[in-house]
Amino acid sequence: NISAAFSQGFSVNGSPPRSAAAEQSGGTSQLVNIFMSGFIALTLLFATDLLQSIPAAALAAIIIGVGFHLIDVAAMKHILRTNRTEFLIALVALLGVALLGVRQGIFIAIIASLAERLRREYRPKDRVLVRDEKIDDWARERIDTQHHRYRSSPPGLLVYRFDGAVFFENANYFSKRLLDAVSE
Numbered sequence: 001n002i003s004a005a006f007s008q009g010f011s012v013n014g015s016p017p018r019s020a021a022a023e024q025s026g027g028t029s030q031l032v033n034i035f036m037s038g039f040i041a042l043t044l045l046f047a048t049d050l051l052q053s054i055p056a057a058a059l060a061a062i063i064i065g066v067g068f069h070l071i072d073v074a075a076m077k078h079i080l081r082t083n084r085t086e087f088l089i090a091l092v093a094l095l096g097v098a099l100l101g102v103r104q105g106i107f108i109a110i111i112a113s114l115a116e117r118l119r120r121e122y123r124p125k126d127r128v129l130v131r132d133e134k135i136d137d138w139a140r141e142r143i144d145t146q147h148h149r150y151r152s153s154p155p156g157l158l159v160y161r162f163d164g165a166v167f168f169e170n171a172n173y174f175s176k177r178l179l180d181a182v183s184e
Contacts, residue, residue: 006030021066022036024066024069071094076090076091085116086116088112089109089112089113089116092108092109092112093105093106093108093109093112096108096109097109120164121164121165121169121170122169122170122173123170123173124162124163124164124170125163125164126160126161126162126163126177126181127160127161128158128159128160128161128181128184129159129160129161130157130158130159131157131158131159131181131184132155132156132157132158139159158181158182160178160181162174162177162178
């Protein structure tokens, strides 16, 4: 930690509660590591008798209190507003780590994230952007409909958006969705 502080590096084994405690105490540089290691050394040398009488539940409460500051509620609200599926994955990660431990929680979050990724690859979102001179609201927000070249759309024109690459595993899904759009 001392060498990391002088070389503008990061401590190799910095725990999240210790990092949060440093941030909450106003630490803004790597020198925090030197002061923390000094305080820990002084505590171990001279205050171990005082710490023995503190109940483990009180120490756990301190760690939990620091841990709550690691949860970014504003970011979670933003994720919820923008993408509910990503919010669910973030919630799975949060609860998995809190209930099962870091390794198991992260492992479960990775599996949930990969499953969502596969779902999006095999069944991507799609929509009809233009159908028979009617422009979809999604497309209207993204193109300049006042400009002349976008104002004309001949009858029978269909503009279809498939939000993903077509490959052998989703080709049948793509063709079914496109044929459904055409038949409508």
